Amino acid sequence: MSKTITKEKVFNHSIDQIWNAITKAEEISTWFIQADFKAEVGYNYTFTSEPNEKGCTTISGTVKEANPYRLVYTWIVADTKVETTVTWTLEDLGNSTKLHLEHSGIENYAGETALAMFDSFDGGWNNCINGLTDYLKEEVNAR
Amino acid sequence: MQDNITKLFKAIADPTRRDIFHALVIATSALSITQISNQFDMTRQGVTKHIKILNDAGLVQMEEQGRNRFCYADPKPLKEVNKWMQFYSQFWDDSLDNLGDFLNDKNL
Numbered sequence: 001m002s003k004t005i006t007k008e009k010v011f012n013h014s015i016d017q018i019w020n021a022i023t024k025a026e027e028i029s030t031w032f033i034q035a036d037f038k039a040e041v042g043y044n045y046t047f048t049s050e051p052n053e054k055g056c057t058t059i060s061g062t063v064k065e066a067n068p069y070r071l072v073y074t075w076i077v078a079d080t081k082v083e084t085t086v087t088w089t090l091e092d093l094g095n096s097t098k099l100h101l102e103h104s105g106i107e108n109y110a111g112e113t114a115l116a117m118f119d120s121f122d123g124g125w126n127n128c129i130n131g132l133t134d135y136l137k138e139e140v141n142a143r
Numbered sequence: 144m145q146d147n148i149t150k151l152f153k154a155i156a157d158p159t160r161r162d163i164f165h166a167l168v169i170a171t172s173a174l175s176i177t178q179i180s181n182q183f184d185m186t187r188q189g190v191t192k193h194i195k196i197l198n199d200a201g202l203v204q205m206e207e208q209g210r211n212r213f214c215y216a217d218p219k220p221l222k223e224v225n226k227w228m229q230f231y232s233q234f235w236d237d238s239l240d241n242l243g244d245f246l247n248d249k250n251l
Contacts, residue, residue, distance in 0.1 A: 031245030
């Protein structure tokens with residue numbers, strides 16, 4: 001079974017607008033997660049979710065590739081010590097741009113203990129990351 | 144499958160349940176409802192409600208011993224890689240939706 005997540009989405013925006021959105025710290029911080037990021041190979045970046053009373057989840061990793069329009073970085077959630085890889089590829093379709101996202105290495109979570117996984121949730125994902133928080137709220141309220 | 148992960152998220156979305164589960168994971172033996180309620184300064188009813196949700200999610204198993212029910216943690220559901228696949232799949236869907244909103248707002 002494939003342990004890689006693949007997403008594709010077409011945006012009605014220019015390839016450079018999207019490239020900026022995924023590579024510039026200021027823009028990443030607006031739509032994704034508070035970011036200390038530079039699109040330079042070897043840069044050790046940090047994404048920090050918004051703080052709350054329980055602290056925060058940090059995602060960190062190293063930029064492996066950053067040539068327009070392909071961006072690759074490792075992705076390690078704070079307490080899990082599991083390294084996965086996120087790859088963004090953009091394709092110019094003329095009036096629109098296709099974004100291809102790949103998140104691989106998720107099978108590496110297999111050896112994780114429940115406790116470490118729990119720590120990564122604790123005060124982290126479900127409290128900090130907007131999209132997921134909304135998702136959880138909806139799911140919980142729907143029951 | 145979707146239903147299972149919903150239950151799992153519901154179970155761990157609550158900080159008290161995370162704490163109860165955590166206590167069961169690190170306990171050397173199964174704990175009774177009474178022991179858990181003492182440890183968390185909660186009513187037995189309150190603990191029972193949380194345990195039921197954890198049990199539905201498959202995170203806590205129960206054993207009857209005489210008149211007492213003992214609970215122990217079962218972290219297996221959390222270890223399933225598929226849960227992480229689903230978790231991240233939803234995460235990226237939501238994130239790309241946010242990216243779309245961000246790009247649209249910027250164009251205004």
